[in-house]
Amino acid sequence: MTKVRVATVWFSGCAGCHMSFLDLDELLIDLAERIEIVKSPVVDTKEFPENVDVTLIEGAIANEEHYELVREIRERSKIVIAMGDCAVTGNVPSMRNGISVNELLEGVYGNERTTTGTIPNEVVPTLLARVRPVHEVIHVDYFLHGCPPPAAVIGKALLALLDGKTPELVGRDLKFG
Amino acid sequence: MTREILIDPVTRIEGHAKITIYLDDSGEVNDAHFHVTELRGFEKFCEGRTLWEMPALTARICGICPVSHILASAKTGDAILAVRIPKAAELLRRLMNAAQFVQSHALSFFYLSAPDMLLGWDSDPAQRNVIGLIGANPDLARKGIRLRSFGQQIIERLGGKKIHPAWAVPGGVNRALSKEDADFIKANLPEALDTIRITLDLFKSSFADQETRGMLSDFPSLFMGLVSSDGTWEHYDGNIRIVDSQGNIVVDQFDPAHYPEIVQEASEGWSYLKFPHYAPLGYPEGMYRVGPLGRVNVCDRFGTPLADAELEEFRAGSQERSGRVFDYHYTRLMEILASLERMERLINDERILSPRIRAEAGINELEGVGIHEAPRGTLFHHYKVDANGVIQWVNLIVSTGQNNLAMNRSIKEIAQKHIHSGKFDEGILNRIEGGIRAFDPCLSCSVHAVGQMPLLVELRTPDGETVDRLIRD
Numbered sequence: 001m002t003k004v005r006v007a008t009v010w011f012s013g014c015a016g017c018h019m020s021f022l023d024l025d026e027l028l029i030d031l032a033e034r035i036e037i038v039k040s041p042v043v044d045t046k047e048f049p050e051n052v053d054v055t056l057i058e059g060a061i062a063n064e065e066h067y068e069l070v071r072e073i074r075e076r077s078k079i080v081i082a083m084g085d086c087a088v089t090g091n092v093p094s095m096r097n098g099i100s101v102n103e104l105l106e107g108v109y110g111n112e113r114t115t116t117g118t119i120p121n122e123v124v125p126t127l128l129a130r131v132r133p134v135h136e137v138i139h140v141d142y143f144l145h146g147c148p149p150p151a152a153v154i155g156k157a158l159l160a161l162l163d164g165k166t167p168e169l170v171g172r173d174l175k176f177g
Numbered sequence: 178m179t180r181e182i183l184i185d186p187v188t189r190i191e192g193h194a195k196i197t198i199y200l201d202d203s204g205e206v207n208d209a210h211f212h213v214t215e216l217r218g219f220e221k222f223c224e225g226r227t228l229w230e231m232p233a234l235t236a237r238i239c240g241i242c243p244v245s246h247i248l249a250s251a252k253t254g255d256a257i258l259a260v261r262i263p264k265a266a267e268l269l270r271r272l273m274n275a276a277q278f279v280q281s282h283a284l285s286f287f288y289l290s291a292p293d294m295l296l297g298w299d300s301d302p303a304q305r306n307v308i309g310l311i312g313a314n315p316d317l318a319r320k321g322i323r324l325r326s327f328g329q330q331i332i333e334r335l336g337g338k339k340i341h342p343a344w345a346v347p348g349g350v351n352r353a354l355s356k357e358d359a360d361f362i363k364a365n366l367p368e369a370l371d372t373i374r375i376t377l378d379l380f381k382s383s384f385a386d387q388e389t390r391g392m393l394s395d396f397p398s399l400f401m402g403l404v405s406s407d408g409t410w411e412h413y414d415g416n417i418r419i420v421d422s423q424g425n426i427v428v429d430q431f432d433p434a435h436y437p438e439i440v441q442e443a444s445e446g447w448s449y450l451k452f453p454h455y456a457p458l459g460y461p462e463g464m465y466r467v468g469p470l471g472r473v474n475v476c477d478r479f480g481t482p483l484a485d486a487e488l489e490e491f492r493a494g495s496q497e498r499s500g501r502v503f504d505y506h507y508t509r510l511m512e513i514l515a516s517l518e519r520m521e522r523l524i525n526d527e528r529i530l531s532p533r534i535r536a537e538a539g540i541n542e543l544e545g546v547g548i549h550e551a552p553r554g555t556l557f558h559h560y561k562v563d564a565n566g567v568i569q570w571v572n573l574i575v576s577t578g579q580n581n582l583a584m585n586r587s588i589k590e591i592a593q594k595h596i597h598s599g600k601f602d603e604g605i606l607n608r609i610e611g612g613i614r615a616f617d618p619c620l621s622c623s624v625h626a627v628g629q630m631p632l633l634v635e636l637r638t639p640d641g642e643t644v645d646r647l648i649r650d
Contacts, residue, residue, distance in 0.1 A: 012217060016340045017238020022288070023339055025326045026319065029311055042288065043306045062217070090216055092237040093223040107221035113572075114444040114451060123195060123212045148340050149241060149354045 004162055005053045007039035008083075009073060011066045012093040012131060013059030016148040017084035018042075023151035034162055052078050054161055056083040056144075056154075060093045061132045063125040074138040079161065083154065085147040085176055087134045092147075094131040097160070101127050142167060145176050180204070180599065182612065196609065197447075198592050204599030211581070211587035211613065213450035228347060228540070228566040229332065236341045238575070241284065244277040244332060245551030245576070247345045248413070249558040254347020256545030258538040259561060265531035266349030271413045272362075272523045273344070278412065278516040279369065280328025281552035282469070282509045284377070284415070285617040287321025290506060293611055294384055299604045304305055306336075317379075320372045324513075327369045331520075334358040349535035360394050366517060370483075371511045377487065380510055391614045393502040394590040397422035398583055399455055399465035400474040400498060403550050406430070408477035410484075410515060412550040419429045419455065419465065424496040432452075433548035436557055440574060453579045460610045464582040467554025468616065469508035474498040480509075481518035487511045500504050502587050505615040512552075540566045551576045553617060577618045587612040 010018060018041060029094065038049050047086040049067070061067055074080060085091040096104055104127070111117035134140055144153055157167040180278045182198040195212040219238055226234060233249040237242040248270055255262055262270075296313060297306050303310070311318040329339040335354065336342020344350055386391070403415040417439070419428040428439060443452040443460040479485050491499075491507065540562060543567075547558040547584030554576030561570040561597060591612040595605040 014237050014240040014243070016237070018245065019240045019284075019340055022284070023326070023329060026324055028322070029315070029319065032308060032311060037308065043308065082383075092234065093217050096218045099218070099221055104218045104221050105216075108216065108218055109444040109451070113220075114442045116443040116445070118444045118446050120216075120444065120446055120449050122448065123197065123210075124216075124449050127216065147237070 003034060003036040003050075005038045005051065006035045006158075007048065007052045007055040007073075008037070008041070008064065009039065009048070009055065009057050009069075010041055011057065011059030011070070011087070011134075013084065014092075015041075015058070017056075017058035017132075017154075019089075020084075020148035020151050021154055024155050025151075025157060031158070035158075047074055048076055052077045052080045054081065054158070055088050056081045057134050058083050058148075059133060060086045060090045061128065061137050062093055063127050064102035065125040067128060067137060070137050071136060079141045080134075080138065081142045081144060081157065082134045082140045083144045084149055085145060088143050088145060089176075090131050090133045094133075097130050101129055144169070145174050147177050166171040182596075182601070189459075194613075196588055196613075198588075200596070200599055204597065205271040205598050206589065207208075208427060209489050209585065209592050210447050211536075211585050211588055212450045213581075216449040220573055223568055223571045226568050228560065228562050228568060230259060231438050231558075231560065231568065232345055232347075233341070235342050235573070238573075240340050242277060242281050242551050242553065242576075244273055245549070245556050247342070248549055249547045249551075251345035251347055251547070252549060253338060253545045253547030253560050255536075255542060256547060257542050257560065257566070258347050258536070259541035260348050260536040260538045260555050262349045263531070263533045263534050264528050264598045265353065266536075267352060267528060267536045268344055268523055269335065269350050269528040271535065272354075272529065273332055273342075274413050275516040275523065276328045276331035276335075277566065278328075278552050279513055279520075280325045280332070282513045282516075283321055283325035283328065285508060285552075286513075287318065287325065289323070289617070290614055291317075292551045293607070293614070294380075294506075298607055298611065305607075309392065313533045317376075317483075317568065320375070324369055324372045327365055328623040331362055332363075332441045334361065344460065344647065346535065348537060351535065353532045353534050354530055359524055359530065360646065366521055366524075370514075370517050370521075373517060374483075377510050377514065380507065381490075385507065390501050390507070393430055393608065393615055394587040394594075395501045395570045395589060396586055398586075399427060399458075399463070400471040401455075401465045401467050401579070402472035402557060403433075403555060404430075404476055405480075405547070409480040410472060410476035410478065412472075412516070412519075414549070417555070420475050420498060422498050423497050424501050433557070434546040436548070436559075436574075440557070440579075442574065442578075448581070450581050452581050453574055454582060461582055464586065465579065466583045467576055467579045468505065468552070469512050470499065470502075470505045471554060472550060473508040473511060474514065479515045479518075481515055481522070484511060484515035487514060502583075502612055502615045505617065509617070540564060554579055577616070580616050580618065584613055584616055587616070610621070 037043050082088045103117045109119050153173050160167040180200045197210045199207045201207045232247045235246040235250045236245050292305045292310050304310040335337045336344030401419045403411040404413045404418045405415045417431040441456040454460045455465050544561045559572040590611050
């Protein structure tokens with residue numbers, strides 16, 4: 001049986017959705033029989049591969065690198081799932097949207113905050129003026145609500161897709177926060 | 178001609194970290210930089226929110242150790258309310274923190290670092306991950322998964338959710354422990370204790386030789402952590418102690434509320450992660466380390482029998498403190514054991530079942546500091562509020578940041594040991610990575626590199642021309 005090619009990626013978020021994915025616990029051992037994790041923070045792959053069946057995205061789009069890479073991910077994935085409230089709405093990372101990037105950097109690294117007062121601007125990616133949910137940048141096929149979505153909801157969605165069905169998320173499955 | 182080796186994880190899509198290694202004319206290593214590439218700006222956007230929201234908001238700094246931020250924030254709230262929380266609330270907070278140590282340390286060891294150790298530093302990179310571990314040693318992998326799950330289940334039973342539980346609040350906690358949940362913990366403790374003892378025995382028989390422990394980097398520094406009034410290992414309360422590599426106590430029983438006198442932060446242009454340092458020594462001389470190795474190096478004892486026996490074996494009668502980065506793994510396992518023993522003690526204390534769990538009060542102070550030990554090290558929250566409890570100013574010193582200077586030192590030392598005449602290979606890259614991974618950096622607190630960092634190494638001239646390229650996939 002050909003394994004379903006699954007990727008998980010992580011933009012601006014806290015890793016909590018990935019931890020919730022790991023909270024599938026021993027079900028992960030069974031899932032490993034049916035899926036191949038081709039790209040994820042927990043496996044070792046150089047770059048985002050071609051022909052991915054399902055990609056789960058945690059986090060909002062917050063810097064220039066995220067913005068470029070999420071479009072590449074869309075081109076290479078059959079199904080894209082926004083996993084968790086940061087990907088779905090922008091959530092906590094978007095709370096900086098009322099503050100200009102310069103004011104933010106000054107407020108975190110300026111002379112009142114650090115002994116050097118140096119603002120990071122080399123090698124590190126430039127922050128976008130506004131943090132955006134994933135669907136503002138690319139088409140998203142399914143949304144998993146929650147901060148984070150409970151492991152049971154992630155499992156339910158994945159198992160439905162593995163059986164070739166549309167995930168039916170109802171009631172508490174759709175709860176934010 | 179000076180040259181740079183850029184180690185870019187190409188995990189840019191996860192917004193992780195990069196490493197630059199600077200070579201001199203003859204291809205020897207001059208310096209190395211560890212770049213953290215993401216910023217969310219909590220210190221700024223929390224201004225204007227209310228004190229009561231802060232535990233839930235700051236939990237979102239990190240989904241791996243949310244309990245740390247929830248507890249530090251609630252403790253800051255206790256200080257602003259000017260209350261002493263009920264005994265049951267303190268015991269319950271301690272219980273949840275112990276559960277978090279278990280789940281977070283188990284994640285670091287079994288999911289992220291064990292593949293290097295058990296499958297081999299030079300093994301096939303495609304297999305060198307947790308899936309490969311499941312294939313190679315399914316019994317140990319399942320034990321590790323169940324150990325992490327035990328910690329997560331306790332957090333869920335106490336707080337209603339495994340990740341980001343809305344539970345600890347200024348003044349205490351908002352839900353008492355049920356008899357049923359206490360029984361669940363008691364019933365499952367023996368399996369968890371069994372797993373960690375088996376794992377420690379495996380670790381000591383395979384990796385506790387002097388050569389393995391010295392394989393990453395080894396350098397002197399200061400170490401910092403909380404200790405109780407008699408110098409015992411502490412994870413929730415207590416005062417700051419700092420020791421040097423000879424085991425001399427530099428600072429002791431220091432009130433954390435006065436932390437700015439001993440901890441200051443610097444920033445550099447090449448990383449979003451700040452550089453905390455021991456203020457009297459200045460920057461960058463004031464490098465200190467926190468986390469498992471820091472806590473174990475500062476304490477006189479764990480205060481529980483099994484962990485104390487491990488500590489005695491670890492110290493081997495020496496007064497000197499280990500500066501070996503590999504010993505982070507060793508001390509992390511010791512702390513899982515200590516946390517489970519503490520948990521056993523807490524759950525058998527009848528006071529933990531009391532329904533009196535929260536002190537109600539309004540805003541009584543306009544400034545407060547909350548500090549405790551997160552799995553990765555000492556965590557500081559510091560807020561100023563107005564009379565209505567609206568946040569005016571926030572300072573957060575996260576655990577991983579305090580190891581920033583040491584992580585940079587670690588990769589520089591490993592690179593200097595292995596890269597000569599500008600030559601390097603995949604095995605060297607994995608060791609440089611290992612020199613970061615041992616710290617278990619929770620870069621979610623800015624950005625977190627979970628697991629194997631895929632690496633692209635480019636040898637470039639100063640004008641950006643690529644002269645050599647190596648990809649590990």
